[in-house]
Amino acid sequence: MLFINTRPDDRAAALTQALNEVGYQVEALPLLELVAEPFSHALQQLYLELTEVQAIVVVSPTAVDVGMRYLQQAGVQLHQLKSIQWIAVGQTTAQALAKYGIESWVPEVETSEGMLQLPILKKQKDLSKIAFWRGLGGRQFMMQQLQQQGVEILNFVLYHRQCPEQSLIAFPEIVKKISLNQPVAVLISSEASWNYWQQLCNQCPCKAEWVYLVLGTRLAQLLQTAQSQAMQGFNIIQLENLSASEIIQRMSDWKGHV
Structure with missing residues (x-):
């Protein structure tokens, strides 16, 4: 399964390695640059x-x-x-x-x-x-x-x-690798990263089966509201923290129920 790791470059490596070790294909796409x-x-x-x-x-x-x-x-x-x-x-x-x-x-x-x-x-x-x-x-x-x-x-x-310029260039290339209705997991850690993600998707639409891993209740509610307003079908998995173990466990739980 494809996993899009949106953490900043300096915080993404450990998560990418852990996901690779359990069999995920990972694409790096930092959504925030500070x-x-x-x-x-x-x-x-x-x-x-x-x-x-x-x-x-x-x-x-x-x-x-x-x-x-x-x-x-x-x-x-x-x-x-x-x-x-x-x-x-x-x-x-x-x-x-x-x-x-x-x-x-x-x-x-x-x-x-x-x-x-x-x-x-x-x-x-x-x-x-x-x-x-x-x-x-x-x-x-x-x-x-x-x-x-x-x-x-x-x-x-x-x-x-700000959204890194490299990600604006990389996103269309990632989209080319995604098949129609392919399940793709995306990490969303803040409201700002969600807003940048939506901008990328509007500029380069992709008909994937999106699975959003979001940090905390308020962000999950934000995505649920966006889902109902746009009448879009996507999956939302709420995270308690951004540790690799939490992300892998939540993904495993989700895959066990689909």
């Missing part, structure tokens, strides 16, 4: 306010890399933030923070909803100010939920997403 925003006066001011927050939410390894680089550029020392709690969206982000000697909270489900269930956000009543290290357009839902609870948000937009 590009750092320039350091600005606005970011400088936000960094100077960091010592006032109770927690910093970090949404990706890229947010760690850019955030730490700009922290130094802003003249703020990491030891000045030692009393602050750190929250990572998932294990990969937590590992990136650990390289700086930072321990972080990690949700069981690696989504905004999962992070909102963490005790530090759900049960602490003295939270008044939280910083988000994020990309343009990301984690809007989570920030809105916290603002509704009266929490002030320091919004660090550290990078933006």
